[in-house]
Amino acid sequence: MTGTGALARGVSAAIGQAVTLFPGPLAEPVRRHALHVVADTVGVSLGGGRTPEMTRLREAQLPGVAAPGATVLAPGAPPTTAEEAAFLNATAGSFLELDEGMRPTGHPGMHIVPAALAAAEVAHRSGAELLTAVVAGYEVAARLLTAFRLTPPTHPHGHLAGVGAAVAVALLLEEDPQAVAAIAATTPNVPVWNACYEGATARNTAMGLAAQNALRAVRLHRAGFRGSPESVGALFGQVTGKAVAADALTAELDPASPAILRNYFKRHSACALTHGAIDAVLSLPAVPVDEISAVEVRTVTNNLKLDRQAAPNDLSARFSLPYAVAATLLTRASEVSTFDYRPPVAELARRVRVTVDPELERQWPRHSPTRVVVHAGERLEASVSDPRGHHHDPLTADELRAKFLALADAPGPQLWDRLIGLDREPDVARVLEPLRDA
Incomplete structure (x- = not known):
């Protein structure tokens, strides 16, 4: 399965399997682990949001932003549109190099969680729905990142995991995940490693643009735009990489063992x-x-x-x-x-x-x-054999909480409790109240 048409069918199959996880319920180990992925991602975004660049970026908001309603992950920051919140929160999460990831190789969480969180907040979806949408989106992202091997200097931010983000957002906003994912796949951002080496901080926006693109893909879909199902295979199977494990796209999904269980959490503020x-x-x-x-x-x-x-x-x-x-x-x-x-x-x-x-x-x-x-x-x-935090040597719940509190600062304890109890909350908009009240 190496032609673009066959790969498109594989991507469609991956999405079709992943969406069966929504709206749940999730198996207990999956539920607990997914809660930690969401909480860790929020904490990393909060930590990165304190950098001077992110502070100035929030202050440089262009006039005329309509329909604010999504939370920016910075204490006291005014709400904004879902697209802008997803962009700001995912971009902030790239600054400290503490965001979770998977092998081989990418960082699904920081693409998916900020987008899904913004969508769930403005649509007033439940925490359980948010959680299962994140797991479904992560499944798609993981299968894509496994199926394709990127050709250097292509960097793994901004594209394949963004397709998973689009699936999560589509589920939460009750749109066709296949159609929305095709639009996101047709409009990716493709950065290169050279920017990291130089220290070009504009590269930190790659995940932000992917998260934003996931929400914009829904808007484009509602406006009648169409995406190309062959975009993934053409771009990542021919131009910037090659298909090395296409069978990962169509492998049977075990709901008790989705890909999110095989992630890693980071302890060190470096690649x-x-x-x-x-x-x-x-x-x-x-x-x-x-x-x-x-x-x-x-x-x-x-x-x-x-x-x-x-x-x-x-x-x-x-x-x-x-x-x-x-x-x-x-x-x-x-x-x-x-x-x-x-x-x-x-x-x-x-x-x-x-x-x-x-x-x-x-x-x-x-x-x-x-x-x-x-x-x-x-x-x-x-x-x-593996860094501490790899799924072969996982961090404990206490270690993840300590990392979160160090990054989240003042609203940390209350916010952690809200996030760890996320799946019991009927309206996601209430989960982030400690930040808005700070």
């Missing part, structure tokens, strides 16, 4: 491809920096995208594997500020060498293994 190495360093004893003569990072081919030295800015630093290792060696910590750019870290990063280990390569993508060797008079070595 996920650095997390195995960060965990390995944190497991080593502290070493005086002046004694370190060299550092080896042995990893998989996929992670070579980050085998580069950072440009002097915070975004670029978060997309440098040598920088992430050096920052962790220097600070022995993993806070948001750990991975901000600092010249002493950049100097140590020049002693870090990254290579592919064939033994580790064989484990990818089922696992995300990394081995770090530090030469500091003696040889110190540590390996991880």
